[in-house]
Amino acid sequence: MEIKQYIQANEARFLDELFSLIRIPSISALPAHKEDMLACAERWRQLLLEAGADEAMVMPSEGHPLVYAEKRVSPDAPTVLVYAHYDVMPAEPLELWKTPPFEPEVRDGHIWARGADDDKGQSMIQVKAFEYLVREGLLHHNVKFIFEGEEEIGSPSLNAFLKAHKELLKADVILVSxxxxxxADLPSLTTGLRGLAYWEIEVTGPNRDLHSGHFGGAVANPINVLCDLLSKVIDADGRITVPHFYDDVEEVPAAERAMIAQIPFDEKKYMEAIGVKALKGEKGYSTLERNSCRPSFDICGIWGGYTGEGSKTVLPSKAYAKVSSRLVPHQQHEKISQLFVDYLTQQAPDYVQVKVTPMHGGEGYVCPIHHPAYQAAEKGFEKAFGKKPLAVRRGGSIPIISDFEQILGIKTILMGFGLESDAIHSPNENFSLDIFRKGIEAVVEFHLQYK
Amino acid sequence: MEIKQYIQANEARFLDELFSLIRIPSISALPAHKEDMLACAERWRQLLLEAGADEAMVMPSEGHPLVYAEKRVSPDAPTVLVYAHYDVMPAEPLELWKTPPFEPEVRDGHIWARGADDDKGQSMIQVKAFEYLVREGLLHHNVKFIFEGEEEIGSPSLNAFLKAHKELLKADVILVSxxxxxxADLPSLTTGLRGLAYWEIEVTGPNRDLHSGHFGGAVANPINVLCDLLSKVIDADGRITVPHFYDDVEEVPAAERAMIAQIPFDEKKYMEAIGVKALKGEKGYSTLERNSCRPSFDICGIWGGYTGEGSKTVLPSKAYAKVSSRLVPHQQHEKISQLFVDYLTQQAPDYVQVKVTPMHGGEGYVCPIHHPAYQAAEKGFEKAFGKKPLAVRRGGSIPIISDFEQILGIKTILMGFGLESDAIHSPNENFSLDIFRKGIEAVVEFHLQYK
Known part of the structure; x- marks a missing residue:
């Protein structure tokens, strides 16, 4: 049976199964939902078995359990490891939902519910493509599934789990939706992600808040000093001034820059959407390059002194900032982290004490477009959407993807089917049925093409 | 009778009277003490009459009432207007007081209570010096008293009161303790105060908080921009870069710089006391000049983005700061306020919106040391303390003193007797009995000398 026909014949069941998962409010952030997490993991285990897995199990971790399943075709064939997550974000504010978040319904060709896209809907694409291949006898390689329950809270237990189960998770490529x-008519594959380094800065001036009349002008104000220090981190050309910061940054290859230039992008609309009259960034790079394959430095938070109503004069004792840098592939976050600590500490004038604490970080990720799995994914999109997907670098960080590479040594293909309008993490999350179907088609084609 | 004898003979009564005032918790900031305010004003009215005033009255204002009293000696003689305040600061934290704040007691030669110095004790010095002069027939000029009840909350009703009662308050000089x-062995007279300008700054970047991964590097971060803007306000020499900022700043005369250089000052101890390893200020000026007769620019508060626990990445929509500048005499706060608004607005790059709101301000104040009342005060200190007082400029602002000059056209002599160790506004406020006695002597001598 052709995949299109198969979907048509089984769609009601697919949705029933998806809805049975959605109805379990598997909110990883809220301790009250601990039982729901287990129930959702159990439900996935059952569905994976029904879809054709040889075995499926719920595995404990330091936090919420994970679901593992596998279908072994041949020890000589390659193995695809499908990663997904079964947890969802909290649904608040509830009053903004048109229909209750955990009572899914189809309306206007979309599924409306928390998790409709992220990630229950997208996971179901993977499972139903797998089911089709198994039932039709078309699966010619091994498939493993690992579904975690803590993605929305930063995957705190995943690293330890990966390290403990390297053998079990052994695969040639990881596939993530x-x-x-x-x-919707502009399919794309994410080929790069930025890394991250994050620091907290504490500047201490006098040992207590001082009267700005009695001391102002004679004693350094730690907020002024903090502003001076942070102001120097980016120069007039938008470049980060930390010595050796760019040492490991690979210049974006001309071919990739040409591809980025092909991405339809209306700078005027972009500015209108975020309400700014001008953009600012590193000299010599386009906006899409700046926000995806060039490093950035942002002050994420700053505080100090009097921040209440009205006007209180004070020369405060302390000033604080939280700052982060998005890194590009090949920059090592720990190295960058130390470079920044050294730089800021050296820049600190002797009239203040500056403490810089690295908070967390993650490596960037890049997937070469000549990877056979990437090319199979490309063909999948082409089959389902009628056009070749664009290779896109994303400016955000998905730490688990670089963890997969670091810990398991496996590249990941980010074959995602979401849309901006799906409103993930927000009220009225939804997922287009049309995309759901095309997604299944695309993943089927991936498996057929991947060798 | 000599003044020393008079004090000795009457001290028990002086303290009884002072304690009767202290026992009334006249906390202007707390609405629950509204009746206490009135009671305290009434008590002063009575004490001023007993001390020798021809008439005394409690006068209404938009806020707490004021006490007015006068003793007319001759229409041809000059008039001294004594200003004081009968309100006190809240006494919290109460647990840090050794004895209850509104139950005054004498211990170790000090009066311990809220208001012991600020300003009930110091006001009592004025009233008892006046009493002595009246009883001994030594008063040769007119004396008026105006005691307000809102000094500790910024004198919100005083300006309107001064404007409404210019004739009543007519005088040749104002005397304030x-x-x-x-x-304690280093008497001084305050001859200058700094003015103040205060602004709130709001920098708006994108119309909402953005994901720093998706937008970081391509969109200006308003916190970074705020830091850049504020960092430029002071140059490497510690000078304020706002154009025309220094136009009205008078260079401190060489004679006055010489006098400032005489003030005993241990820079090392100063640094130790506030816990800094180095000082910072305008090039070419000493610490005592920098914090008293040169302008300053301080960021009093700053906030924006994520300021909670841990590390959250965000490219925030807004950043804020509260900033102030201490001004020196002759700088007009409204002019400076506008200069800064213009400067910052012009500096604002087109990728953000910058809003600068002037909050409040006040002029600086300077009392010429050749003023006859200043010279009388000098003699007063010399008589009581055995040495000529140093003329000192203070870096703080007392807006009412410049208001007196602006509205009433009268210079003020700041003949204060407080000590750093009096802990005004803090738990265990106290006032030395020895200083209390010397204060009365000094004020008596002032009146005898002032012609």
Whole structure:
């Protein structure tokens, strides 16, 4: 049976199964939902078995359990490891939902519910493509599934789990459906992600808040000093001034820059959407390059002194900032982290004490477009959407993807089917039925093409 | 009778009267004490009459009432207007007081209570010196008293009161005992105060908080921009870069710089006391000049983005700061306020919106040391303390003193007897009995000398 026919014949069941998962409010952030997490994991285990897995099990971790399943075709064939997550974000504010978040319904060709896209809907694409291949006898390689329950809270237990189960998770490539496309008729594959380094800065001036009348002008104000220090981190050309910061940054190859230039992008609309009259970034790079394959430095938070109503004069004792840098592939976050600590500490004038604490970080990720799995994914999109997907670098960080590479040594293909309008993490999350169907088609084609 | 004898003979009564005032918790900031305010004003009215005033009255204002009293000696003689305040600061934290704040007691030669110095004790010095002069027939000029009840909350009703009662308050000089000396054996007179301008700055970047991964590097971060803008306000020499900022700043005359250089000052101890390893300020000026007769620019508060626990990445929509500038005499706060608004608005890059709101301000104040009342005050200190007081400029602002000059056209002599160790506004406020006695002597001598 052709895949299109198969979907048509089985769609009611697919939705029933998806809805049975959605109805379990598997909110990883809320301790009250601990039982729901287990129930959702159990439900997935059952569905994976029904879809054709040889075995499926719920495995404990330091936090919420994971679901593992596998279908072994041949020890000589390659193995695809499908990663997904079964947890969802809290649904608040509830009053903004048109229909209750955990009572899914189909309306206007979309599924409306928390998790409709992220990630229950997208996971179901993977499972139903797998089911079709198994039932039709078309699966010619091994498939493993690992579904975690803590993605929305930063995957705190995943690293330890990966390290403990390297053998079990052994695969040739990881396949993930948890990202977005540029548009419904603009399929794309994410080939790069930025890394991250994050620091907290504490500047201490006098040992207590001082009267700005009695001391102002004679004693350094730690907020002024903090502003001076942070102001120096980016120069007039938008470049980060930390010595050796760019040492490991690979210049974006001309071919890739040409591809980025092909992405339909209306700078005027972009500015209108975020309400700014001008953009700012590193000299010599386009906006899409700046926000995806060039490093950035942002002050995420700053505080100090009097921040209440009205006007209180004070020369405060302390000033604080939280700052982060998005890194590009090949920059090592720990190295960058130390470079920044050294730089800021050296820049600190002797009239203040500056403490810089690295908070967390993650490596960037890049998937070469000549990877056989990437090419199979490309063909999948082409089959389902009628056009070749664009290779897109994303400016955000998905730490688990670089963890997969670091710990398991496996590259990941980010074959995501989300859309901006799916409103993930927000009220009225939804997922287009049309995209759901095309997604299944695309993943089927991936498996058929991947060798 | 000599003044020393008079004090000795009457001290028990002086303290009884002072304690009767202290026992009334006249906390202007707390609405629950509205009746206490009235009771305290009434008590002063009575004490001023008993001390020798021809008439005394409690006068209404938009806020707490004021006490007015006068003794007319001759229409041809000059008039001294004594300003004081009968309100006190809240006494919290109460648990840090050794004895209850509104139950005054004498211990170790000090009066311990809220208001012991600020300003009930210091006001009592004025009233008892006046009493002595009246009883001994030594008063040769007119004396008026105006005691307000809102000094500790910024004197919100005083301006309107001054404007409404210009004739009643007509005088040749204003005498105030509400400041401090350099030390118990280092009498000083405050000859200058700094003015103040205060602004709130709001920098708006994108119309909502953005994902720093998706937008970081391509969109200006308003916190980074705020830091850049504020960092430029002071140059490498510690000078304020706002154009025309220094136009009206008078260079401190060489004679006055010489006098400032005489003030005993241990820079090392100063640094130790506030816990800094180095000082910072305008090039070419000493610390005592920088914090008293040169302008300053301080960021009093800053906030924006994520300021909670841990590390959250965000490219925030807004960033805020509260900033202030201490001004020196002759700088007009409204002019400076506008200069800064213009400067910052012009500096604002087109990728953000910058809003600068002037909050409040006040002029600086300077009392020429050749003023006859200043010279009388000098003699008063010399008589009581055995040495000529140093002329000291203070870096703080007392807006009412410049208001007196602006509205009433009268210079003020700041003949204050406080000490740093009096802990005004803090738990265990106290006032030395020895200083209390010397204060009365000094004020008596002032009146005898002032012609």
């Amino acid at each position: 948890d990202t977005s496309m540029l548009g | 509400d400041t401090s000396m350099l030390g």
